Amino acid sequence: QVQLLESGGGLVQVGGSLRLSCAASGSAGSFYHMGWFRQAPGKEHEFVAAFSRRPDTTYYAESVKGRFTLSSDNAKNTMYLQMNSLKPEDTAIYYCAADQNQGFVNVRSLRAYDYRGQGTQVTVSS
Numbered sequence: 001q002v003q004l005l006e007s008g009g010g011l012v013q014v015g016g017s018l019r020l021s022c023a024a025s026g027s028a029g030s031f032y033h034m035g036w037f038r039q040a041p042g043k044e045h046e047f048v049a050a051f052s053r054r055p056d057t058t059y060y061a062e063s064v065k066g067r068f069t070l071s072s073d074n075a076k077n078t079m080y081l082q083m084n085s086l087k088p089e090d091t092a093i094y095y096c097a098a099d100q101n102q103g104f105v106n107v108r109s110l111r112a113y114d115y116r117g118q119g120t121q122v123t124v125s126s
Helices: none
Strands: 004-007 010-013 018-024 033-039 046-053 056-060 068-073 078-083 092-099 120-125
Touching: 004 092, 018 033, 018 092, 018 120, 033 078, 046 068, 056 068, 078 092
Parallel strands: 010 120
Antiparallel strands: 004 018, 018 078, 033 046, 033 092, 046 056, 068 078, 092 120
């Protein structure tokens, strides 16, 4: 049974930084697509960032491009989201998601992923 566990959320002031982690119980090397999504109160899930191994590409939402950086450590089966220059509108619950499909996956859609974590709260205060 694959499980994803997010950590690293918290309360930060505007302009601050946080690094989220997503630890996978299975081998991250077997995930061909992994991503981060967020959900603010009263809003739908929003794509944040994702990477695919086929092809080897990283994707970012326009709202976070230049501020957030996605990375992974296959040896630790962990994916990271470095978030800098945080804004109040970044406040949300952040979820990681993973998929083992080797074919095409719309990485910007949460429905495309087989697995999802429970989420970690990020609050940016002004």
